[in-house]
Amino acid sequence: MSPSRTGTPTARRGRPDALHPGAWWLWSLALGTAATRTTNPLLLGLLIAVSAYVVATRRPDAPWARSYGVFVKLALAVLLVRLVFATVLGSPIPGTHVILALPEVPLPDWAQGIRLGGKVTAEALTFALYDGLRLAALLVCVGAANSLANPSRLLKSLPGALYETGVAVVVALTFAPHLIADVQRLRAARRLRGRPDKGLRGLAQVALPVLEGALERSVALAAAMDARGYGRTAQVPPAVRRTTAALTLGGLLGVCAGTYGLLSAAGAGYGVPLLLGGLAAALAGLWLGGRRSLRTRYRPDRWDARAWLVAASGAAVAAVTALAAVRDPAALHPGVVPLVAPALPLWPAAAVLIGLLPAFIAPAPHQDSREEPS
Secondary structure (H helix, E strand, O other): OOEOOOOOEHHHHOOOOOOOHHHHHHHHHHHHHHHHOOOOHHHHHHHHHHHHHHHHHHOOOOHHHOOHHHHHHHHHHHHHHHHHHHHHOOOOOOOOOEEEEEEEEOOOHHHOOOOEEEEEEHHHHHHHHHHHHHHHHHHHHHHHHHHHOOHHHHHHOOOHHHHHHHHHHHHHHHHHHHHHHHHHHHHHHHHHOOOOOOHHHHHHHHHHHHHHHHHHHHHHHHHHHHHOOOOOEOOOOHHHHHHHHHHHHHHHHHHHHHHHHHHOOOOHHHHHHHHHHHHHHHHHHHHHHHHHEOOOOOOOOOOOHHHHHHHHHHHHHHHHHHHHHHHOHHHHOOOOOOOOOOOOOHHHHHHHHHHHOHHHHOOOOOOOHHHOOO
């Protein structure tokens, strides 16, 4: 598209201000972190509801944004499989409230600790429900990030040193949304022609066109990357390369040691300095490594005040939930022996509601074909 008379491209003037995709990922990963800190079904259900509301209000109309429903179905399948395993294979949780008694299959001595069938108690099923719901909530939060953050714009925002790795990650992340979009498109076309689109027969007839479309996209992506000079690097002095490797490796080791110190009681004194020093060294290594990259950014996304607020809202949810798990573990991990009804902890629940902030401050969703990933 040709520039306007004032020198500003028309595509840029007509493009609304979008939220940085990294803010969506930080927000959703923070909600997922909060989900891993609790087994309270009421709090986990509130986390799922918050992510679902934000997705419903801020998800754009794009092919890569239609994968949220698949992640929800995957979460339900994980929850169902966890309950089935607890029913068929038993559970180490003792219980007195027997729901049903299945025929038990005798196993050899080397399979001690495993049983097939037997008594199924309410305590064991409740424990399996809480445990499965935690993983399901984590999957739903990751699905929210896939539906809200444009992967191609996220790739543009990566540091130059991580560009090659980022391309592989983005291609992997966009495979599932494009696959789902192709299946939906082909099933709709088959319905219009009066052909079956459900069952094994319909799936078998749709599989070949879907794989063909995936192959065509891969070839087109490879051609586009080659035309844009993907993989070309600048010449840097050997000393810079060695310094970059030392800073990156040392920084990552410092981050690992600092994280271990924060998680263990013995390393509380050295955890924070090691973590901060490791982060500084790793960032310096990434900055130096980016000097080898020849790529340029066209219309880079800005990390503005709204992106800070979205990321901070998710971080607040994770921080308050982690603090509540330490100070009041009984509220965030309700017991199942004896079997008691879970209660909703007030201040962690109020913190989870802070995660609704992106639904009100993020820009309204829009359809822009220029932002579709290739």
